[in-house]
Amino acid sequence: MNGGRNYRLKIVLAVGMASLLSAASPSTSNAASFELPPLNSPASPEHHVGKVVWAELVTPDLAAAERFYGGLFGWTFQSVHTGMSDYAVALADGRPVGGLYQKAIPAGEHRQSAWLTFIAVRDVDAAKQAALAHGAKVVSDAKSYPARGRQAVLTDPEGAVFAMLASSSGDAPDLLAVPGEWIWSSLLSQDAGTEAAFYQQVFSYDVFDLASEDGLEHVILSSDDFARASVNTFPPGAARRHPHWLNFIRVEHTIDAVAKAASSGGRVLVEPHVDRHGGQVAVVADPAGAPFGLMEWTDSDSKVEPK
């Protein structure tokens, strides 16, 4: 009898301790209920520090966002059950291109929906420390999601928000984006030179200064001998500018895409015009106000030489 009672007591103690340990580790518990899918499946053996590898939309209306982006780019969506969050992975021809995350705008606040830009690193914590040492601030501290990887959200010295991500599934190979995929990223800033210096310190970019056609500073951030993003001093003319990252999706015809965006509830922020590579680009906002770019890229585009 005593032996049986001792066994039962040991079982009770073991179950109790396991429950306590589990309950006392909220991060572990959250991770179990909050699975984000990998960026690459199958995993890629490649790593490209400094490459923009992901973009994520925060929006107050996920269903409306899916309708808009699905109609515009043919994206399909995969719902991810993430505890109490509404999240969807956008797929272009079956390949993940971004995340859409529904989050309520705080009561009484007027906020702007936005796409968050994720830049690849090998070690989030080390990159975060480097960023903080050069004037960045933490928006969301480093956190691991087993399948996706480890990520942190920061503001650069001017206040532009970006994320750094060490992907658990590696980084996608460097290939030309197909229509419906992100093709380019730009940072709009008060002082392109100072901002370029910050990103160079954090991501070890090669920085190429460009000949200025408009009297403003434009530089290219490069890694692995590929252009990853441009950093640009704001154009003149508008009184209220906020430093921000802007990502461009490749389209077949910018003018047609702009018209479709506008007829689907979007707003034109920058009219179609020929950019440096010789193709048309434009900037639009989705129905919730999130800005993004549209860019043509064809082999027949002629290069625009600065005067």
Add this chain to the structure above:
Amino acid sequence: MKVPHIPWLAPGLALLALVLGSCAVTGVGVGVEGTADYGYDAGYYEPYGYDYGGWGHGYRVGPGRGGDRRGGGDPRGEHPSRPYRPAPESRPTPSIPHGSRGSHH
């Protein structure tokens, strides 16, 4: 080993685990801008009321085709007045990746 009989131990542990477990499952934390979020805290809303467009046609932020003209810095590759370290002038300005999915092995 003799284990003493403690009648309240099992229900006590169960109650404690239930209380702590409830806290962990909700996972409510304070995210950016002081808003409560539920497990994922990367979502960030930009401030409202700023101008995110309105450029003129001469303002270009896109990539070039490669080899774009540089800003005319020091031919030795030194730009002491610039806050960043520019790539040497001898290096051509790169473009975006150009390989297609079918060509990648």
